[in-house]
Amino acid sequence: MKLFLDTNVILEYIEHRRFYDDVRCILMAVCEGKHKGMISQGCVYTLAFLVERSLKANNIHRPELTIKLRQLLGSILNMVEPAGISRKEMLGALSDEAFKDLEDSFQYQCALKNHCQVLITINIGDFKDADQSRLEILTPAAFVKRYLMA
Numbered sequence: 001m002k003l004f005l006d007t008n009v010i011l012e013y014i015e016h017r018r019f020y021d022d023v024r025c026i027l028m029a030v031c032e033g034k035h036k037g038m039i040s041q042g043c044v045y046t047l048a049f050l051v052e053r054s055l056k057a058n059n060i061h062r063p064e065l066t067i068k069l070r071q072l073l074g075s076i077l078n079m080v081e082p083a084g085i086s087r088k089e090m091l092g093a094l095s096d097e098a099f100k101d102l103e104d105s106f107q108y109q110c111a112l113k114n115h116c117q118v119l120i121t122i123n124i125g126d127f128k129d130a131d132q133s134r135l136e137i138l139t140p141a142a143f144v145k146r147y148l149m150a
Helices: 007-014 020-031 041-057 064-079 087-095 102-113 140-148
Strands: 002-005 036-040 081-083 118-120 136-138
Touching (some): 002 007, 002 020, 002 102, 007 020, 007 041, 007 064, 020 036, 036 041, 036 102, 041 081, 041 102, 136 140
Parallel strands (some): 002 036, 002 118, 036 081, 118 136
């Protein structure tokens, strides 16, 4: 099954947040070849920005910052495939009134364009008006319960 991981899911893993264990189970299943994991190209840019900011806040600076950032992003990219969308899909995302948050609309369009079956997100409410007949939208816990514990 092809899984699309929202940026917040990857951040959950990187920062060992509340849903870390479920996300780790999902990423392990991806690494074991049970599922294919995808993220948007924009996710990589966002992660680079947020992780760099976090490292600086923890008093980690260049060159160590760059080394740590490269290692972390490299490990993420070794687990999941980055995917993009075209200008046409971006324009479609901009006009999709099912989304109040445009970043979520871009993520949704990227998942559709790349034929993902499930979009996994921490903020399920951001996708409540999305068409789920084309793409199942689940939290990490719901995905683990439905597909990994069965």
